[in-house]
Amino acid sequence: MSYFFPGAGRPTLGSILRSIEERVGIALLALALSFTGAQSVLAHEFKVGDLEIGHPWSRATPAGAKVAGGYFTITNNGSAPDRLVSISSDVSEKAELHEMGVKDGVMTMRPVAGGLEIPAGGKVALAPGGYHLMFIGLKRQPKQGEKFSATLTFEKAGAVSVDFAVEGMGGGAMDDHAN
Ligand SMILES: [Cu+2]
Helix, strand or coil: CHHHCCCCCCCCHHHHHHHHHHHHHHHHHHHHHHHHHHHHHHCCEEEECCEEEEEEEEECCCCCCCEEEEEEEEEECCCCCEEEEEEEECCEEEEEEEEEEEECCEEEEEECCCCEEECCCCEEEECCCCEEEEEEEECCCCCCCCEEEEEEEECCCEEEEEEEEEECCCCCCCCCCCC
């Protein structure tokens, strides 16, 4: 047998098992690391109380633009409704909750009074063309590939800091935030 392992001597059963153990251990560790990495990139989800905030994203803005949109989903796993009441971010002077709709054939956008209700066991989507956040008075232009943080405050669940992933200028559709 030593013929196959020149200079190494004959491996004992114990040493073979140990080395398999080490290899399996390393493989599991690598798998755990890659899984953790993949999960944080793919899921990009935040939790506060019974609420899950899924994939907050924004769009890169052209130089000089004063506003940017913010989109995500909110899932309420609780048995009571909650309400998104305020938004703040270092990226802009202020942030508002807006609703976009068509009125008399014209696309309009208006602030939502009283916040946004998330029904018990329900899911609400903020997306281009509908409800969205608007970051008003941008202090800098969010760039594609970066993230900026914002704080969402809910009536019951309280405040949570989330990261908005900035996508390309062409990302999404409908809502050009050109006001
Ligand atoms: Cu808006």
